[in-house]
Amino acid sequence: MSDRETTGRVLQQIPYGLYVVGSLNGTVPSTIVANWVTQVSFSPPWVAMAVEADSRMREYIRRSGLFSVNILPAGAREMAKAFLKGPEAAGGMIGGKRYEQAKNGTPFLVEASASFECRVMQTLEVPDHQVFVGEVVDAVLRREGTDVLTLRETGWRYSR
Secondary structure, three states, rough: OOOOHHHHHOOOOOOOEEEEEEEEEEOOEEEEOOEEEOOOOOEEEEEEEEEEEHHHHHHHHHHOOOOEEOOOOOOOHHHHHHOOOOOOOOOOOOOOEEEEEEOOOOEEEEOOEEOOOOEEEEEEEEEEEEEEEEEEEEEOOOOOOOEEEHHHHOOOOOOO
């Protein structure tokens, strides 16, 4: 039988990418940093992504029914850091970075290796997060074969 601390340390061994997730606050693009993102279906292409229950992003995604995921290249720690406070778009920039609007308006970061937009198909409430499962409806590939930024590379931890 393991204790809570050991369990937490074991779960931190799961490799996690670090992503900038976006949605819409009304018509204004907004972003957060997330690391619980994974593909869950090939056909149709569905992705699952978890957001903390107390995050404002949770409400933005619920209201708009949309989210985008921006895959950051390895070495982009400072870029990810710009999104930790969850900035909203202003003057064609978000978190000090240029973005383009995806098909339905969510933000695609120009400096991301790749980006995709999802329409929410299902949601699941878990104890301290909400899991959104979405179908990919738009995607852009800017740099193929690029390693992605990982939580481990940044030295940050996502645990309690």
